[in-house]
Amino acid sequence: xxxxxxxxxxxxxxxxxxxxxxxxxxxxxxxxxxxxxxxxxxxxxxxxxxxxxxxxxxxxxxxxxxxxxxxxxxxxxxxxxxxxxxxxxxxxxxxxxxxxxxxxxxxxxxxxxxxxxxxxxxxxxxxxxxxxxxxxxxxxxxxxxxxxxxxxxxxxxxxxxxxxxxxxxxxxxxxxxxxxxxxxxxxxxxxxxxxxxxxxxxxxxxxxxxxxxxxxxxxxxxxxxxxxxxxxxxxxxxxxxxxxxxxxxxxxxxxxxxxxxxxxxxxxxxxxxxxxxxxxxxxxxxxxxxxxxxxxxxxxxxxxxxxxxxxxxxxxxxxxxxxxxxxxxxxxxxxxxxxxxxxxxxxxxxxxxxxxxxxxxxxxxxxxxxxxxxxxxxxxxxxxxxxxxxxxxxxxxxxxxxxxxxxxxxxxxxxxxxxxxxxxxxxxxxxxxxxxxxxxxxxxxxxxxxxxxxxxxxxxxxxxxxxxxxxxxxxxxxxxxxxxxxxxxxxxxxxxxxxxxxxxxxxxxxxxxxxxxxxxxxxxxxxxxxxxxxxxxxxxxxxxxxxxxxxxxxxxxxxxxx
Amino acid sequence: xxxxxxxxxxxxxxxxxxxxxxxxxxxxxxxxxxxxxxxxxxxxxxxxxxxxxxxxxxxxxxxxxxxxxxxxxxxxxxxxxxxxxxxxxxxxxxxxxxxxxxxxxxxxxxxxxxxxxxxxxxxxxxxxxxxxxxxxxxxxxxxxxxxxxxxxxxxxxxxxxxxxxxxxxxxxxxxxxxxxxxxxxxxxxxxxxxxxx
Numbered sequence: 001x002x003x004x005x006x007x008x009x010x011x012x013x014x015x016x017x018x019x020x021x022x023x024x025x026x027x028x029x030x031x032x033x034x035x036x037x038x039x040x041x042x043x044x045x046x047x048x049x050x051x052x053x054x055x056x057x058x059x060x061x062x063x064x065x066x067x068x069x070x071x072x073x074x075x076x077x078x079x080x081x082x083x084x085x086x087x088x089x090x091x092x093x094x095x096x097x098x099x100x101x102x103x104x105x106x107x108x109x110x111x112x113x114x115x116x117x118x119x120x121x122x123x124x125x126x127x128x129x130x131x132x133x134x135x136x137x138x139x140x141x142x143x144x145x146x147x148x149x150x151x152x153x154x155x156x157x158x159x160x161x162x163x164x165x166x167x168x169x170x171x172x173x174x175x176x177x178x179x180x181x182x183x184x185x186x187x188x189x190x191x192x193x194x195x196x197x198x199x200x201x202x203x204x205x206x207x208x209x210x211x212x213x214x215x216x217x218x219x220x221x222x223x224x225x226x227x228x229x230x231x232x233x234x235x236x237x238x239x240x241x242x243x244x245x246x247x248x249x250x251x252x253x254x255x256x257x258x259x260x261x262x263x264x265x266x267x268x269x270x271x272x273x274x275x276x277x278x279x280x281x282x283x284x285x286x287x288x289x290x291x292x293x294x295x296x297x298x299x300x301x302x303x304x305x306x307x308x309x310x311x312x313x314x315x316x317x318x319x320x321x322x323x324x325x326x327x328x329x330x331x332x333x334x335x336x337x338x339x340x341x342x343x344x345x346x347x348x349x350x351x352x353x354x355x356x357x358x359x360x361x362x363x364x365x366x367x368x369x370x371x372x373x374x375x376x377x378x379x380x381x382x383x384x385x386x387x388x389x390x391x392x393x394x395x396x397x398x399x400x401x402x403x404x405x406x407x408x409x410x411x412x413x414x415x416x417x418x419x420x421x422x423x424x425x426x427x428x429x430x431x432x433x434x435x436x437x438x439x440x441x442x443x444x445x446x447x448x449x450x451x452x453x454x455x456x457x458x459x460x461x462x463x464x465x466x467x468x469x470x471x472x473x474x475x476x477x478x479x480x481x482x483x484x485x486x487x488x489x490x491x492x493x494x495x496x497x498x499x500x501x502x503x504x505x506x507x508x509x510x511x512x513x514x515x516x517x518x519x520x521x522x523x524x525x526x527x528x529x530x531x532x533x534x535x536x537x538x539x540x541x542x543x544x545x546x547x548x549x550x551x552x553x554x555x556x557x558x559x560x561x562x
Numbered sequence: 563x564x565x566x567x568x569x570x571x572x573x574x575x576x577x578x579x580x581x582x583x584x585x586x587x588x589x590x591x592x593x594x595x596x597x598x599x600x601x602x603x604x605x606x607x608x609x610x611x612x613x614x615x616x617x618x619x620x621x622x623x624x625x626x627x628x629x630x631x632x633x634x635x636x637x638x639x640x641x642x643x644x645x646x647x648x649x650x651x652x653x654x655x656x657x658x659x660x661x662x663x664x665x666x667x668x669x670x671x672x673x674x675x676x677x678x679x680x681x682x683x684x685x686x687x688x689x690x691x692x693x694x695x696x697x698x699x700x701x702x703x704x705x706x707x708x709x710x711x712x713x714x715x716x717x718x719x720x721x722x723x724x725x726x727x728x729x730x731x732x733x734x735x736x737x738x739x740x741x742x743x744x745x746x747x748x749x750x751x752x753x754x755x756x757x758x759x
Contacts, residue, residue: 116582192589200582226589230596238604241697246687249604249697255611255690264600 040104131183401461449491
């Protein structure tokens with residue numbers, strides 16, 4: 001039962017005089033753990049580590065492009081940098097981070113003690129981790145005995161026939177294939193686990209329409225993973241067959257097709273955007289109500305919009321291929337479906353605004369990141385609608401305009417959402433608050449840096465600068481814009497540095513958080529910070545979507561209005 | 563704090579934890595279906611675009627082994643019924659029959675491959691048709707082999723007397739996978755031996 005006593009008191013106090021165990025024991029405990037909280041944190045740390053690595057790669061590219069005719073890195077290294085940056089950020093940073101948030105929070109929010117399959121959970125994490133290690137091993141081992149290659153340099157979507165043995169000599173491309181293949185198994189396993197946990201382990205009273213929106217959105221995310229990551233796994237098997245067994249799937253000289261690789265890749269690639277952005281939406285849908293002191297506006301419409309996004313996201317992939325040349329019927333279909341997906345996304349934006357409207361908004365750091373993410377989602381969505389029109393895309397496909405558009409989504413919404421989540425749930429995970437002052441510095445520096453970089457990145461795209469070029473001549477009107485874009489990186493790097501200082505500093509010196517520092521309404525705040533291994537001493541029973549509100553306001557509980 | 567205690571009838575929880583194996587298996591089947599879809603789409607897309615021997619010249623419809631595989635779905639259902647009633651001996655017998663039928667399918671497929679490779683010269687690298695054929699049929703065959711491995715593990719435990727009536731739910735999950743493998747063969751059989759012939 002959920003009662004007021006269990007909120008005010010920690011459930012477990014270690015007996016006095018118990019010695020801390022040696023550090024090797026503690027490391028061992030983390031390696032063999034099947035606890036969803038430890039695995040969630042490991043997912044997060046792993047993803048954030050790769051976020052920094054991918055960020056360093058991006059910085060190197062931006063230094064190279066800051067000035068015309070620059071030679072900061074070699075052209076070969078530049079190709080490796082954009083390939084590794086894209087692959088790292090999508091598969092080994094963003095995916096682990098969103099899985100980490102889901103794996104940590106979903107059981108706590110539905111009142112469960114762990115995931116449905118704890119050992120599968122550990123397996124999924126370690127497979128993802130192995131994938132990243134394999135990819136990065138390519139830098140030292142990719143040349144193999146033949147001395148050709150190094151890191152993969154075929155671009156993150158690795159179009160055929162560049163990946164054929166004739167054009168990708170050595171093993172660098174194989175590391176790319178196997179790294180993604182292996183982590184794909186981990187992703188599918190974790191998705192299976194998330195769905196099963198949500199369907200089977202909800203606490204008594206938690207019907208589907210009382211689940212926190214974070215849980216709903218992560219359920220849809222996991223479902224998209226099942227349907228989207230699997231095709232990529234299949235395509236990687238085909239590519240391996242081509243490269244190692246002499247197959248002809250993507251071999252145009254033997255009747256194979258290079259275009260079908262594009263289809264297979266983007267059948268994964270576009271739903272993947274929603275795999276990453278739905279968890280960010282999920283964070284927004286939890287944080288904005290708490291800091292507006294109002295329940296979410298239009299709960300059921302949010303759920304329906306999420307399902308609509310999940311459904312439509314599976315039928316928009318070929319808008320990545322307008323420039324390849326398709327029939328006008330195919331073009332018309334993918335223009336329509338791509339424009340259509342803006343509708344449920346727009347509904348979400350209005351729901352967040354509706355939640356803030358008339359609320360007592362508290363601008364703590366998590367809320368700052370969320371408000372910025374909502375605004376940036378609007379702009380990213382608008383450039384998305386521009387690009388969804390095939391004729392417009394013919395002009396700007398593969399330009400820096402596209403690069404700016406999708407970074408607006410990935411940084412402006414997903415990374416901002418992730419930072420909001422970290423500032424919001426860090427007290428739950430560690431028991432201490434992150435510094436509000438450093439957090440504000442982090443937010444404003446990152447916001448300025450983000451807008452310097454990605455607002456101005458649209459301009460060289462409109463002026464005709466293609467993506468993935470190594471360098472450019474002066475006198476095309478691109479110089480000043482590229483310089484501004486690179487200057488923005490300095491602000492972002494500074495912000496990330498402050499954030500790292502904050503995360504490590506607050507772990508030891510942060511203000512003690514208590515169980516419920518934000519006066520929130522979902523179940524994870526009813527247990528101690530950090531939660532005990534078993535999460536809840538007794539399995540809670542809920543009667544509404546905001547169980548802690550009911551508890552704190554027995555005179556006016558939510559379930560009266562259901 | 564009895565006053566603030568919130569009680570709700572247990573009936574409001576729609577699905578119970580003991581069904582998690584089944585739900586997880588359905589999720590896995592969803593993911594696997596997506597994988598097979600990609601290979602089937604490739605097969606259909608490439609049909610008729612290959613050089614070398616055409617499917618019509620070299621493929622014969624594997625009627626016998628298909629019947630064997632389809633019947634194995636029936637035998638495992640009978641096995642499930644037996645273990646639900648607690649009749650372990652009967653369960654073991656039906657399980658054994660299932661494994662034999664599955665093994666016949668694997669053997670028959672391998673014989674077909676042997677004939678294709680050594681008599682017709684169709685290999686995975688010889689033509690686009692070969693690449694597609696061995697990939698799609700091989701993907702299915704590998705699933706049959708994984709299923710057989712799991713069924714055989716259960717058989718060993720059953721012969722050692724370790725399988726009890728309480729394991730019926732888990733056997734049900736395994737049977738679900740086996741039905742999926744059979745269902746996929748309906749698709750693969752129609753695509754490879756009829757539609758794209």
